[in-house]
Amino acid sequence: xxxxxxxxxxxxxxxxxxxxxxxxxxxxxxxxxxxxxxxxxxxxxxxxxxxxxxxxxxxxxxxxxxxxxxxxxxxxxxxxxxxxxxxxxxxxxxxxxxxxxxxxxxxxxxxxxxxxxxxxxxxxxxxxxxxxxxxxxxxxxxxxxx
Amino acid sequence: xxxxxxxxxxxxxxxxxxxxxxxxxxxxxxxxxxxxxxxxxxxxxxxxxxxxxxxxxxxxxxxxxxxxxxxxxxxxxxxxxxxxxxxxxxxxxxxxxxxxxxxxxxxxxxxxxxxxxxxxxxxxxxxxxxxxxxxxxxxxxxxxxxxxxxxxxxxxxxxxxxxxxxxxxxxxxxxxxxxxxxxxxxxxxxxxxxxxxxxxxxxxxxxxxxxxxxxxxxxxxxxxxxxxxxxxxxxxxxxxxxxxxxxxxxxxxxxxxxxxxxxxxxxxxxxxxxxxxxxxxxxxxxxxxxxxxxxxxxxxxxxxxxxxxxxxxxxxxxxxxxxxxxxxxxxxxxxxxxxxxxxxxxxxxxxxxxxxxxxxxxxxxxxxxxxxxxxxxxxxxxxxxxxxxxxxxxxxxxxxxxxxxxxxxxxxxxxxxxxxxxxxxxxxxxxxxxxxxxxxxxxxxxxxxxxxxxxxxxxxxxxxxxxxxxxxxxxxxxxxxxxxxxxxxxxxxxxxxxxxxxxxxxxxxxxxxxxxxxxxxxxxxxxxxxxxxxxxxxxxxxxxxxxxxxxxxxxxxxxxxxxxxxxxxxxxxxxxxxxxxxxxxxxxxxx
Numbered sequence: 165x166x167x168x169x170x171x172x173x174x175x176x177x178x179x180x181x182x183x184x185x186x187x188x189x190x191x192x193x194x195x196x197x198x199x200x201x202x203x204x205x206x207x208x209x210x211x212x213x214x215x216x217x218x219x220x221x222x223x224x225x226x227x228x229x230x231x232x233x234x235x236x237x238x239x240x241x242x243x244x245x246x247x248x249x250x251x252x253x254x255x256x257x258x259x260x261x262x263x264x265x266x267x268x269x270x271x272x273x274x275x276x277x278x279x280x281x282x283x284x285x286x287x288x289x290x291x292x293x294x295x296x297x298x299x300x301x302x303x304x305x306x307x308x309x310x
Numbered sequence: 311x312x313x314x315x316x317x318x319x320x321x322x323x324x325x326x327x328x329x330x331x332x333x334x335x336x337x338x339x340x341x342x343x344x345x346x347x348x349x350x351x352x353x354x355x356x357x358x359x360x361x362x363x364x365x366x367x368x369x370x371x372x373x374x375x376x377x378x379x380x381x382x383x384x385x386x387x388x389x390x391x392x393x394x395x396x397x398x399x400x401x402x403x404x405x406x407x408x409x410x411x412x413x414x415x416x417x418x419x420x421x422x423x424x425x426x427x428x429x430x431x432x433x434x435x436x437x438x439x440x441x442x443x444x445x446x447x448x449x450x451x452x453x454x455x456x457x458x459x460x461x462x463x464x465x466x467x468x469x470x471x472x473x474x475x476x477x478x479x480x481x482x483x484x485x486x487x488x489x490x491x492x493x494x495x496x497x498x499x500x501x502x503x504x505x506x507x508x509x510x511x512x513x514x515x516x517x518x519x520x521x522x523x524x525x526x527x528x529x530x531x532x533x534x535x536x537x538x539x540x541x542x543x544x545x546x547x548x549x550x551x552x553x554x555x556x557x558x559x560x561x562x563x564x565x566x567x568x569x570x571x572x573x574x575x576x577x578x579x580x581x582x583x584x585x586x587x588x589x590x591x592x593x594x595x596x597x598x599x600x601x602x603x604x605x606x607x608x609x610x611x612x613x614x615x616x617x618x619x620x621x622x623x624x625x626x627x628x629x630x631x632x633x634x635x636x637x638x639x640x641x642x643x644x645x646x647x648x649x650x651x652x653x654x655x656x657x658x659x660x661x662x663x664x665x666x667x668x669x670x671x672x673x674x675x676x677x678x679x680x681x682x683x684x685x686x687x688x689x690x691x692x693x694x695x696x697x698x699x700x701x702x703x704x705x706x707x708x709x710x711x712x713x714x715x716x717x718x719x720x721x722x723x724x725x726x727x728x729x730x731x732x733x734x735x736x737x738x739x740x741x742x743x744x745x746x747x748x749x750x751x752x753x754x755x756x757x758x759x760x761x762x763x764x765x766x767x768x769x770x771x772x773x774x775x776x777x778x779x780x781x782x783x784x785x786x787x788x789x790x791x792x793x794x795x796x797x798x799x800x801x802x803x804x805x806x807x808x809x810x811x812x813x814x815x816x817x818x819x820x821x822x823x824x825x826x827x828x829x830x831x832x833x834x835x836x837x838x839x840x841x842x843x844x845x846x847x848x849x850x851x852x853x854x855x856x857x858x859x860x861x862x863x864x865x866x867x868x869x870x871x872x873x874x875x876x877x878x879x880x881x882x883x884x885x886x887x888x889x890x891x892x893x894x895x896x897x898x899x900x901x
Contacts, residue, residue: 218786221833229833270842274820277830277839284829 174242192245220254355531358468358496359538372453383620396609402454403605407598413443434486436473448659455619457649458660465497496535507717508532554694569734573741576706586655604656618649622668674699705735706742709749776879785837811875814840
């Protein structure tokens with residue numbers, strides 16, 4: 165699984181503002197609008213939002229990993245976002261600053277789990293999170309994930 | 311199903327280690343349906359063996375009480391005055407008849423007590439009280455000198471033990487039938503000290519087809535039953551025979567002739583048994599009086615020839631070791647056939663397996679005597695013909711040549727005789743089937759009526775094999791909850807439902823590498839892990855269609871759902887195979 169490859173090619177939205185979690189997710193998902201691996205962008209967002217509503221995938225430390233398995237994508241796709249100021253996510257109102265949104269085809273269960281596990285493991289490191297929050301551009305941001 | 315609180319609880323270090331152990335064990339010591347079946351097969355085999363010992367002891371005790379002698383049937387009847395020879399089987403028959411009459415009055419359940427029916431076309435349920443009544447009746451008949459074998463009640467009781475286990479543990483239909491079949495195999499095996507034949511008996515006669523799914527447990531039960539009885543009965547063959555040699559291929563010719571004669575004789579024997587039943591039913595005697603009359607007929611015959619009393623075991627031994635003159639043997643054979651017909655026709659409960667062995671061995675000996683006189687230079691041994699005749703007649707009468715061949719070897723442990731036995735058994739079988747299409751045991755099923763068979767077959771549905779699945783996960787269950795559920799399950803897949811509908815299955819192998827990732831607890835739910843393309847069976851599928859899905863999917867266990875995708879339970883491939891293996895019809899015709 166070329167996890168870094170996925171992240172490097174992922175579009176990033178830095179320091180955006182949004183009114184609520186739904187619009188925040190929509191803005192990050194919108195980065196994937198022109199991705200050829202996505203057949204229907206609207207359905208992709210709906211799948212991610214539906215999954216998010218079931219149980220928001222929040223890692224803590226201001227990080228959200230919204231995701232979905234949906235047939236509208238032909239491969240794993242990523243979109244990244246950093247919001248400023250933070251946005252309240254979930255029923256507990258956790259303050260989220262970093263969003264790592266991804267989607268995978270339904271058949272890629274193990275690959276999807278591997279991506280999630282690798283990413284979550286990397287984001288456990290406070291230094292990585294601090295670097296992501298301080299990154300000034302796309303290159304610095306993705307460099308922190310190495 | 312876990313509570314919401316549990317679903318969100320983190321997977322602790324101990325639970326994590328346990329899941330790891332579970333994955334490791336699962337990869338090396340997979341405990342699935344097969345292992346469970348083997349366990350039950352061993353248990354039923356043990357019970358079958360112990361039942362056999364108990365029934366033999368009880369029979370010997372009652373026999374001693376009725377005849378005043380601890381000797382075998384022939385010796386004890388020979389020592390009795392004529393009036394006692396007449397009375398003993400008549401009284402035994404009366405007791406057997408009264409037992410059946412009393413049993414028919416108090417019997418509440420309508421389930422058949424026939425283990426063959428329970429395995430081949432029934433639901434695997436044998437009624438306890440009716441089976442016990444039948445066995446007690448057989449005990450009275452068998453102990454008092456009726457010309458009937460004791461294998462009937464032994465098989466009945468062992469099959470009953472299997473049926474009770476299956477019922478108590480709520481086995482699905484095919485598994486229950488399998489465990490009843492294991493009991494039947496254990497009963498035959500322990501009755502004749504013949505483990506392989508016991509299993510083949512059930513496969514060839516009751517199930518009518520051979521599949522490893524069915525044969526494996528049967529042979530395990532049979533062997534265990536024989537091991538259980540050996541400390542009591544000894545390791546020797548039941549009918550240890552003198553060593554016969556097969557010297558020249560030309561000897562196969564008279565053995566072929568013997569096979570043909572046995573086939574003709576068996577057809578006549580089967581017709582005679584059927585006619586005996588018809589004669590008794592025409593008499594319109596009360597239920598309790600029929601076995602009494604049958605016993606009285608045996609007793610009357612025993613006044614002249616006490617050899618007719620009992621199952622005929624000592625007679626078989628006599629034919630093989632010291633047959634006497636052919637004229638006397640011919641008379642005993644004639645009387646024994648009449649005695650067996652009288653007992654069988656009177657409705658006495660038991661088996662005609664051992665009497666059949668005697669008829670075959672005596673017929674074989676007589677043919678051998680004739681052949682040796684016609685061909686003196688060939689040095690034919692009438693004793694060897696007796697042995698081969700036993701197998702050929704058994705094959706012809708039971709319609710189970712493979713069982714007969716194997717049983718003859720197990721009964722005598724004489725391997726020199728195998729080639730003539732194979733030839734004579736097969737020729738006898740085909741001749742008998744050409745003359746009389748029904749075998750000894752087919753009669754039992756055909757009497758129940760082909761309509762009943764057809765009705766049972768038409769009613770077989772996938773739902774009959776359904777098992778409860780208590781490891782169903784809600785789609786929102788956490789990663790840790792899924793891992794814990796695997797700990798409680800012995801299977802490699804967990805099924806996930808969403809809004810009461812089947813969603814897919816989680817594979818243990820998918821999550822086993824990530825059990826130490828605590829951070830996944832809040833990120834992953836069961837829905838994220840479910841393979842939505844995991845095959846499921848519609849409850850309306852036929853057995854053949856279900857088997858096809860199992861074949862293409864490669865899974866041993868599949869969920870079953872209704873048209874609204876509500877999960878109803880699970881079905882295993884073994885259960886479908888067992889049902890089809892025990893089904894005398896083709897899979898596609900089961901619905």
